[in-house]
Amino acid sequence: MIFIIALFAILASILAWSLYQSYQAAILRINERVMTSSQIVATNAGWIDALAWQALRRIDDRLGPEVRTGTTTGVEDIKDAVYGLPGQVQAYVVNPDGLTLYSTDPQLKQIDIRDREYFSALARGASEYISPMLVSRLNGEQIFVFSRRLQRGNKFAGAVMVSFSADMLSTIWQLVDLGPGSTVGIIRADGKLVARYPKPPGPIDLGNYILFTDYLKKNDHGVYEAVSPADGTRRIVGYRRVPGTNLVVQASAGYEENMREFWRNLYFTVSFAAATAIGLAVGAAWIASLLKRDAVRNRELERAAQQNQMLMREIHHRVKNNLQIIQSLIRLQPLPDAVKNGLFDRLSAMSSVHEHIYRYDRFSEISADTLIPGVIDPLVRAYRPDVKVDYDLDNCPVSNDQATSLALLVGEVTTNALKYAFADGVAGKLEVRLKTLDTGRARLEIQDNGPGFTPNAATSGMGTRLITASVQQLSGQYRYEIDNGTRFQAELRLV
Structure with missing residues (x-):
């Protein structure tokens, strides 16, 4: 049971670590993609910035020392100046009163733009200006404007402007291909959104957003994860300052969209792990029930064994007592002493067996090295206490x-x-010696140091017949040897 719990814990740890590593790898892949994409957006934004200021300077130069009105040459000149700029670009030249003098816009309407910051900032003395996102008064489209002050002599002579449609970012968005939910954007250094695709509902001030309050203060480029203030979508954003400009760009990937494959894999992995965990739990419960059942059965078997052991001990104890009662009855019989003593000795030997069985709780087998002294020692005490007995007995x-x-x-x-x-x-x-033989048998030797006797002279007595019967019962054979005493030797099977 402990093994199963430990195995489950190990598998859970491995699974958690694997999922964590997979999550980190998925996030790392997205981070690398948005960082690469932000570099692409920054390159394009820097190119737009450089071309826009170059076009404005060309228009300013071609207007000459005095800004004249009423000629078509100026219109043609500014068309030529903005040729090659990306996207839908319109160029305008306005006088100090905010009225349009020249324009490349075929749908031009005379509109007072003095309230527009890209004009009023120049009128107040600024030499250049990049507008935040605007909504065009001509067609209602989202635009952003680069404008340059026209200075003639020491006087404000008006402004020249190029206007870009926010739709131009769609090409860059398709190029970086960060998938559904992704965006690309250009932001002024003060946090005002210049352009974004897909287009937001309207102008946005990001000055108090974490990109400006935190990340840009630490590093000019990087990656962060946040909820967009434009649409409330969670994204992973790569950002970068555009060198040599007053712009910051970002490229973002939708978190949910890009992590969908990871969550799908996570779902299948967790489902498989849950099924495995349930299987392990069921298996553990089943094993626990088996162990509990076995424990109950073992306790019952142990109790039964104890009861059987007690009963066997009692049986052998009663047999021993009955043999002693038989000895007492024989003592009362009018028999010769030699006969009585012979019966007593044989009954004592049998009684010794039962005593060893219940005393040592050996109900299946007895050790010969304890049984044999238990038989011989009482006989020595009874017949010849002066005889010394040396034992050399294996534990058979x-x-x-x-x-x-x-x-x-x-x-x-x-x-x-x-x-x-x-x-x-x-x-x-x-x-007295008893040695185990390699054949699974044992050799018994009992030797005295007496004068010896002739074996053939003792072949018809009760003792001899009993010896012969016992050896046969033990599947053995025996012989006597006379050599400085009498040696009884027999090879026996004891089990």
Whole structure:
């Protein structure tokens, strides 16, 4: 469960990082495009500015030392002067009273322009002027005007002007191709909008806009993201001052339009991630239910095992007690002492097996290195406490089915040695060895240091028959060797 939660957290982190990197890459691409586009707009704006002032100077020069009226030569001259300027350009020459003397406009109407800033600023002494966005009184179109003061002698002799239609920016807008929602614009350094495409509803003062209050104060070019004051659309804007002019240009890309592909990819990614998360959550819940069910089952199995263990312990304890009761009953019978002692020894060996089973909680198998001393030590104490026993026992497992046979075998061989191998008053020694063999069997050796005996002389007694039966039960074979005592040796299968 913890692994699933950790995996989910890792996947969520990787997804969040990937989405963040994708978002940053998308923004970076837009930033690079608007910066490149702003450079294109700046180049065109600088070209328009240079050509406009050049045309005005040419017209001023061709008017001569005196501004004359009533000739057509002047009209032709100013037409020639504005030839080659981009877009729909009209040129005008007006006298000090604001009345038009010459014009390239075929729809010219005599209009008093003295209230227009591009004329009144010159009348007040300015040598040149660039107007903000205007609405033409002739045709209602959005225009912007470059004007130059006509100075003859020390007197104001009128003004010469070129008027550009704002539609000329449409060519630049198509050239930069920033997509739907994009704009290009030219702004005066004081924040007054000169021209913009697509065209805004009317003139706009951007002097208090963040472009002028913040970004231009820090750098002459850059990128920012903001909501347009012209139409309330969120855009990423590239801006740039036009070197050598009083103009600032901008090229903007619609944020939503340019980020649409990113949001589409984000939608599919998040949808897939959500489906994966739901799958993980369902899988986690299913695994949690399985773990909970297994935990309940394990607790039940543990309780059942404890109960079974307690019952098995009780059974083996009762068997041991019953064997002791049988020993007591035999003691009451009128039997020879030798017979009684033989029965007692054999019942004790069997009782020792059951005692080891419930004492050590070994219900499937017993360790031979604890069982064998448990059988031999009581016999030594009963028959010959002066006999020393040396054990060399491997930790061999003994199945419950084989344990009784092993105990009877060990008990019978040991009893014979204790009863017959040692003379009275002579300290004896027993060596008991049990070694595991590579064949999955074990070798049992019980050796005394007595005078030995002839094996053929002991072939018909109850002890011999019991030894033979036990060895057969253990799927083995045995032999006696006489060499500085008697050695019993058998290879047995204990499990």
